Amino acid sequence: MPDRMPWLYRIPLILVLWVALVFLIAGLTKPMIRFEQFWVFSDTVSLWGGTMTLLRSGETFLGSVLMLFSILFPVIKNLWLLVLAHLGRPRGFGMKVLGVLGKWSMLDVFVIAILIVSARMDGITEAQLLSGLYYFIVSVLLVNAVSTIFTWAPRVEIKAA
Known part of the structure; x- marks a missing residue:
């Protein structure tokens, strides 16, 4: 029978x-x-709202890039890790998919960093960071921590009775 992580390890990761x-x-x-x-003049922007505004205003390429890398990739990576945690088999195909998602999903943080830096550099516009950014960062850190644990997860052989 294939190796599985014991529930003792999986339950905290799932939570x-x-x-x-x-x-x-x-x-x-x-x-x-x-x-x-x-x-x-003041304007408050969420990642979802800003992306939708870009798509509605005809900025299809930029809106699509933000949608793909800053919204879809983090959601898919989180859900994929949940599937792997429930199955208890962080290896093989599942880990290959996770590797691909991991390489591309850090682009979301890069995009947000560029947005903040560009807003602060023009001298006219001041950018103030709000709670959404911190929630997003905590999510990225938690998912990356679980991803790292999966990479080094202990393997326990379950012997057939």
Whole structure:
């Protein structure tokens, strides 16, 4: 019978992944950045709202890139880890898929960092970080921690009776 992680290891990982999913949803929907111009004009943006605004305003390429790498990849990676945790077999095809998701999903953090840096560099616009960004970062850190644990997970052989 194939190796499986014992439930003793899997249950905490599953709980952490559900918590990470809650943080991810909050990070996507809560305001992430407040932009202020000339101390008069203010706009608050969530990742989901900003992406939808880009798509509706005809910025299809940029909106699609944000949708794919900053929204879909983190959600898919979290759900994929939940599947692996429930199955208890972090190896083979499942880990190959996780490797691909892992390489591309860090682009979400890069995109947000570029957005913040560019807003702070123009001198006219001031960017204030809000709770959505911190929820998003906590989610990314939790998912990456579980992913790392899966990479080094102890293997326990279950012998057929």
